[in-house]
Every structure is written in structure tokens, then in C-alpha cells.
Amino acid sequence: MAGPIPTSPLALPLPKLPPLAGVRLATGEAGIRYKGRTDVLLADFAEGTTVAGVFTKNLCPGAPVSYCREAIKGGLARGLVVNAGNANVFNGLLGVRAVETTAAAAAATLGTTPEQIFLASTGVIGEPLPAHKIVAVLDTLKANLAADRFAEAAQAIMTTDTFPKASTRTARLGGVEVRVTGIAKGSGMIAPDMATMLSFIFTDAAIPAPALQAMLSKGVDTTFNCITIDSDTSTSDTVLLFATGQAGNAPTEDPGELGEFRRALHEVMHELALMVVRDGEGAQKLVQITVDGAVSNASARKIAMAIANSPLVKTAIAGEDANWGRIVMAVGKAGEPADRDKLGVAVGGTWMAQAGGIVPGYDETPVVAHMKGQEINIEVDIGLGQGRATVWTCDLTHGYIDINGSYRS
């Protein structure tokens, strides 16, 4: 593709990101692939910081993913190193050595053990990661560590993202106010990269690792795992949640006490996940798909994802065509229980099809107006049960072909 990718029309500005006790950040230029921009992030965590993580289900994961899967077992984190420009995927033994080198050097820099260092890389795959370039800047990064660098951090982890992504919330926990701040990147692309999604979430709350993991895993189910740009699962997807315990609350695992925190965490994850969709390759429209009346929530999610991943549905949305016929097709191909004679489809709140046929004489005017907007809302009623799910995607446009069909250079 000629020229830079323009900023997504769905981009959002960064929110105000206050410091978070127990987290210090620094970004730098390691020159791994990009020139003249930051491409490496170092995070330093207070002693005793707990950690939870979820990783790609892709069976050909990157070396950093395999590394983090091991490290997460300890439940404690003192540092995080993220680089952009090289995903360290499909590099065999060289990939393993690169993560070992980086983790050992970062541990020495921060005065901890490699088991408490977490790593993530995205960018080009199949090219050995020059770990020495990261190691070379660690001392400078350490000297620059500061608490107010969340915006810089969100910027440094971008690959072909067109805008930085962050979200923050506060919650009451054990009588004190705690903060949750997250950053994410995804899903721009330069051949031969793959779309990859990284998110790092930080809180000053004191929460033991198992409770943290439970909340993260559950939260991912309805946020990051409910978005899709193009149905292609990355080899690097990683979400890490760090709790520094510096807010002063008594550590708790009590689900009742954690209610407000869980909601704040969920809002941060939801907001970050939607920002990734807003930066979907070639995206012109953000699409929310809610499926109701399925036989179970899992069934509803599968149907919603079949709609969200259907190239025919996505191109119709790009064309501002409320093509309910393609939605019906996608429901039918999902393989989940459905009865065409009970099916209903609404776009922008207007029911176009109900009980297996077009609604006679329905007024298309509000639907046409809705389709011209940037945020498209699709509802499907399966009419069989109580199962419900909402997922988010973007439209499929010429921009996607431009970005991903460019000659490798």
C-alpha cells in the first residue's frame, strides 16, 4: 500500500491517565524495526504486585506467550517489557533464547528474578528478535521510570495502530479508592505481520493473584473475546493485569467486596476492547451485534460471532445496506439451534424481519438513516430460549484489502 494508513474515523482521544501507585513506566527507542519512534516499554512494579493473564488460543503462539504462560504460575510481577515491530513468533530456538535474554537482563536491571518479568512482542513474524537492542536500552529506561507515562506507554506498544488506546476507572474497595488503568494495541498491519492484540491493565488495589485471575478470565469472556475484526486469531494475543497493592486496601478475595472493582475492571476492558475494534483495519463503522432468545448464552455468542465474521454481512454494512437476508444466512450457518420461522432481525432498533418473514410494510426510513451512521446496532431474536450475547466488529471495506493485500516490501 502506498503511504501511511490514515487515522481511523472511529478513533477516540486518550483519556486523562493519572499516576497509579506502584507502577512506573518508561519508553524508549530500541530501533528494532521502526525508526524515529518509541518501540519499547519498561514497566516497574512495587514488590508484591500480583498478576493475572490470558493468552491466545492459537496453537502456534509466539515465544513471549509461551514464556508468560510459565511465569504467570508464580502469580507475582516486578517488571514488564514490551516491544513493537517484531512479534518473535515462529523463530524456533532463537525465539526462546530471545525471551530468556530479555527476561534475564530486565530482571538484573530491576533487581528481581526472571520469573517476575513479563514479556510481550508484536510486529513482523519469522524474523529473529534482536534482543540485544532491547537489552542495550534497559539502563536508560530504568533511569527514566516515572509514574505519569501511561500515554507514552500506549504509544510505544503500537504497531500499525492508528491511535493509542487507554482507559481508566476508579472503584471503592475495602474502604479506599482504587484505580484501574489499561492500555491496549491492535489491529493495524503491515505485511507480513499479523493482527495482534495486546492489553496491559494496572491497578493499585491489593488483590491476590487467584482472585485477580478469576476476574480477568471472566471479564475477557464478554469483552476481548467478544470482538472480531476478521476472524483471524493472532499468535501473540495477550492480556495481563497487574495489582500493585499500594492503594492501602486490605487484600481481599471476597467476591462481594470486589463487586465495585470488578465492575470498574470490566468497564476498562470493555472500553479497550471496543477501541481495538474502532482501529480495525479499514474500519468505517463500529458494529454491535446482540443475539437474544438462543438456547444458551454460548449458543448466542456463537451465532453473534457467525454474523460478526461473515464477509457478506460486513461488506453489506460497509455499503450501508441493512441486508437482513445475509444476517439470516449467517444465523443459519452458525450450526446452533435456530428455526427460520421464529427468527427476527432488527437494525437500529427497527424490526425488519419477524417470525421468519419480512415485517409487512415496515418503514425502512429509520433503518436507512441508521446505516449511514458510524455505530451500527444489530439485534437478532432466535425465539427459542433465554440465551443472550453481544459482540462487536467493524465493517469490511476497501481499506482492509489495501492494508492486507499490499505487496511485501
Add this chain to the structure above:
Amino acid sequence: MAGPIPTSPLALPLPKLPPLAGVRLATGEAGIRYKGRTDVLLADFAEGTTVAGVFTKNLCPGAPVSYCREAIKGGLARGLVVNAGNANVFNGLLGVRAVETTAAAAAATLGTTPEQIFLASTGVIGEPLPAHKIVAVLDTLKANLAADRFAEAAQAIMTTDTFPKASTRTARLGGVEVRVTGIAKGSGMIAPDMATMLSFIFTDAAIPAPALQAMLSKGVDTTFNCITIDSDTSTSDTVLLFATGQAGNAPTEDPGELGEFRRALHEVMHELALMVVRDGEGAQKLVQITVDGAVSNASARKIAMAIANSPLVKTAIAGEDANWGRIVMAVGKAGEPADRDKLGVAVGGTWMAQAGGIVPGYDETPVVAHMKGQEINIEVDIGLGQGRATVWTCDLTHGYIDINGSYRS
């Protein structure tokens, strides 16, 4: 989209299509949606013609599919009516009435019962099919029935196909020569239609319906069920196989005796299936993907389909980029057993990645040349077992967005 869709660069000319004893065909202009072109096909079969069929697995099938699923139970066919321009899908009771009206009228015209009439429709969905327009031309069609109209038949069933599709073979069966001739349509599109695939195959062999069905079902597994344009399963997909028994062979169900016939049938189905891919929306390249070394054939097929349906792989091919990283990603997301450290990927016969890493110093020259061609060959070695499968797809280009993202008019 402005203007007509240009003929696919991958189009093939129609082969010579000799008459087939026991099959007479006629096409006409019912004016269901298109003007100035034929849009309806009537086929008349000799008494005793056996029939086998396979239909879409989409759970929201069209009324003609539901109708044929019932009719096929009798195993006998005297007639076939196909229309283009209206799929008779998602029309509720009106859809059922339309197939009943058409079947009754065609049965009366051909002097048989509705149970021996088969129906197929593709085109716009959610609009009632004006069956009376088909009924009105049946007498004229009957008067025009002739044995040498296969080319016209292939033309009449097209919707937004850019070229007619037919294939023919001969085989020895029970001491006589029998012929197998098939026609197919797919997969052009005008919003708000869906891509739909129809194929009708005819033979003058005498083969009982159960044996016919077994051969058709098995053949579909490695032909029509191994192609994908965009992963969207149509609500109208139908393959019907009619055996008129006029060739003079003694009816047989013996698998050994049927060997040569089965091969001829398979070749016809293979050729037709690939013609559908060649007419894939926006297709510029025909892509063959072979996965070997999987734990089973089914596993190999699932991995191959994950590659074939990956928008990232398909856009890379459109960009003539031998992006093996995206192929590795697709293998990993398929969810089938795979070990990244045993994986190999070849393009155009050149192994680019092997044993989990890029082949050191491999010569990219032949790969670059191969990617510029019209027929792309991808091989993946999973390195775990003996499972093998081959599937076919096309690239994902701006043409696909043009065709499917156009405003509804």
C-alpha cells in the same frame, strides 16, 4: 456497484456437451427478476430415472431445499424446474405455497406426480417468488424440450455468475459406455442476494437411487464441500444427480463395477466445483491448499479450510505476497492438533518454512514468480500423522468489496 461485473479472469469455456439419453431440456424467460435473458430451466427425465441429492447444511434453508429433502426420499425423478433471480428463501408460508404451486403445475405438464418433480431457486431472498410466472411458461418449455440444450441450461440458471459452468465425462459400466454431464452455478452476487451454489448432474447409466446417493455424498465430500469463496454457507446450496437408465447397462449397485463411473462422476464434480471457485466474487487467483501430516483427514480438512477462509491469507495472495506467517497463524487458529516446531509451509513447491522456522537462505525467486501466476499452490506439512486434505479457494480482492458492498438498489 456501477456497471456489470466483468467476466472472471479465471473463466473457462464451455466444453462440448453431447445429448444424454433420457434427459430433455428447455429454457425460457419467465421474467422473475431479470429481463431479456432466460431465467428458468425445465428438465424432463425418462420414466424410472433415479435421483440422489445433497443440500445446504444452513439451518435457515430455502423452501425449495426443504421441498427437495422430502421429494428425494422417493428416489425417482421425472422433472426438474430451476429459476434464477429469486431464491424463495425466508418467505414463510408464501414460500411453501410457491414450491407446491410450481411442483403441481410441472407434474401436470410432464404427466407425473409432484413427488417426482425437483425444484431449485437462487437469487434475491425475502421476496415472495411469483410462481405463476413459472407456471405461465411451462407449456412453452415443454414444447421446446430437446436433448442438446445443456449449454442453454447452464446459462439459464446463472444469477450473477460471470460464465456458464458445465463438465462431461464418459465411463464403461456393465459393458456399455455411459455419460455423466453436470452443470453448476455460483457465486456471483447482487445485494441483497446471497452467494448460492447449485449443481445438476445427469447420467444415462442405470443405477439404483441408494448407490447413486452413496456415490454423490462421498463425491461431494472432496469436491463441492472442499471449496470456499468467503466462508458464508448459502441457504440454497443444492446438488442433484439424475440417472436416466437409458444407456442400456444392467442396473448395478456393485462398488467394483461402478469404479469407472465413480471416477467419471468425481471428475465432473471436481471440475464443476473448481469452476465455481474460478467465478468466486472478485477472484483473480485460484488457490489450491493441501494439508498433509495432520492427525486425520478430517483434521487436515479443518486446517486447510482455516487457511482457505482466512481473510489475511486471502488478501496476501491477492497482493502476490507468499506470506507464510499468515498461513502459520491460520494453522494455529484451526484448533486442530499442530506443533509449531514441526510445521512446514511450501508455496509453488518451494518449502519456505520447515521444522518451525524459516528455511535458512531459501531462494525466494521461484516463489515470487509463482505468486504472480493465476493458479496458486500452497502445501502445509503438519508433521504429526498421515491425515491429508486438499481444498480450493480464491483470493480476496477489491472486487469482492465492490460486488458485495454496493448499495442496495
